[in-house]
Amino acid sequence: MKKLLAVLMALVMVLGLAACGSEPSAEGGSVYWLNFKPESDEALKEIAAIYTEKTGVEVKIETAASGTYSETLTAEMDKSNAPTIFVVSPNGVPTWGDYCLDLTDTAIAKELSTDAYNVYDEDGKLVSIGYCYECYGIIVNNALLKEAGHDVSEITNFETLKAVAEDITARSEELGFAAFTSAGMDGSSSWRFTGHLINLEYVHEYRDDPEAWGNGAYGPATLTGAYMDNYKALYDLMVENSTVDRKELANGGFDAAAEFANGEAAFYCNGNWEYQGLLDKGMNAEDLYMIPYYSGVEGEEKAGLNCGTENYWAINGEASEADIQATMDFLVWLVTDAEASEKAVTTFGVMPYKSAAESTNRFLAQANAYLADGCYNFAWVTNYQPNVDAYRATAVSAMNDYNADPSDANWEKVVTAYIDGWATQYAAVNG
């Protein structure tokens, strides 16, 4: 018995040591992509498997849990086999710019079809390049609107949106659905309001004074808050005509996507990346529309969707030559190979690369249709939110207070969080 135990122990020890020693060999270089988009995790792993099968090069895909990208990246970058591809958006340049390879004139940069999504640091180094662009706005289930005797085409500004939403609310008992899906303020959903919806405030300020925003290249040190009332109007409309009472929003735990797919609400505040998921949940493509954030700003009949990106590839400049080469080869393959780029485009929506597959995403097509009609785009100036996590967390708390008691005093707190908070956080980051 004792002998058996001794043998067992020895075995465990040897196995333990062996496990320590079996690091992957790095002769030909390998690829490690720290993915930012949880919804794309599965698709990327499939793509990686195809590449490994074809070329024998190891491609590792890891995905950070929603809202923890900076934590995961910090931990991973310290390891000996650090990510070779990671995501650096414009507001990540001060933190991660030093770690990025200069992509100027590299093989992957030459494949780009536009330089609109290039991110440079102060010295003109090409830190990261966009790999997909997206659009967000208010997703509409037109089948429900028709059931209520309306149509998406009658909504052209805040007035008409409000009229439709309030009509649905008034008859929600009889119709069996609400106007808007829930607006949970927990981490899984609050970004739709503190990151996306608030963009309408920023973008109108930006349109009034593009100089202050470097014509879209950076964020200003201070905001005026001139359009906070418009943000308030649309936000109030969304939470007052919703599936869930606004007083319960702080807890979260609601599933807005499911509410929308199940026909419990006609409007859903989100972006084109939901498209595939909504189809998978059984919705009809022709019922789906995306309309702009109408908030009562003058001339908004000519507003378009929010198009832009926060998805930028950066290559780790501190990785070995072999790994950098392997990564470059993989990325070029990803945007040129027909099969791979088709899979990638399905999950990402659209990729701004010359030989990438065409997009089939209906929302992106609608975004382009708005632009073709001469509507103005809502640039993603929300990307410049300084100290984004702390900034948004403060806004969430203020909005929780406001939802619990929608008084003017509580709205003032929300304004303080967004407008004064911007200036303070901007100074903290750049000071």
Next chain:
Amino acid sequence: MRIKHDSTAVNSDMIRRPIQRWAPFFIFPMVAAFIIGFIWPFLHGLFLSFCKFQTTSKWEWVGINNYVKALNDESFVYSFGFTAAFAIVSLVLINVFAFAVAYALTQKIKGSNIFRTVFFMPNLIGGIVLGYIWSMIFDGFLGYYQTSILTNTTWGFWGLIILTCWQQIGYMMIIYIAGLQAVPEDMLEAAKIDGANGWQTLFKVTIPNVMPSITICTFLSLTNGFKLFDQNLALTGGLPYSINPDGTSVHTTEMLALNIYNTFYGENTASRGVAQAKAVLFFILVATLAIAQLTATRKKEVQQ
């Protein structure tokens, strides 16, 4: 004088030599683990608290700047106060209840083994899970009144207290039961014969004899109270915040460990060093308190 010929004596050379020879071999894994898992990270962290860094391998020396910033941070000072209040309240409640439960369950009542198991069980659940479970319980209740634990600092505080008590009372109870069972029967019998009533026996005989258990339990609950992190993150996440006029916020239910974590990840590059400095201050604080408390209670222990 050493006994050389009795080879079975514990201090004989026959037994001592192999022990002496093999001692390093057996101590090595533990020492290695301690150095890798504690000493090295601690020294590395201490060093980094004087640096500006993004990843730990790339740093820039900034001296005591980080400590100055940490001590001037309003949110850190606030969370110190909040944590201290929490630690004291939870220390008292956990120990009073744990002792009471242990005392009741050593009175030879029926089914006391089942009770002990049930009371101990919450301790087997991890802090994050507990935090979410209790958040559902509290909000299930508060939801009836259309409000949430995330909207009120006082509720957040007592919510954390309830959660922590629920989790830790069972654990401390086990320690107290062990202590209570070790109180010599003859002493209790002597007290009874001498005519001591229940309270007198409790305070004059039982408690002095379980002083070692009290030492360890107060030590554990005090340090646990100061170090609380998972439960805090999962239950309130620091909400609600009070919004300052400049748009920053103080997280009104944020304890020290969570404050350090949020500082580390929430802000710009320079703040990582500040978070590291806060962590060192935090270590000094907890260590000092723990040592002071140990010395104080040790003095009250009696030799059996």
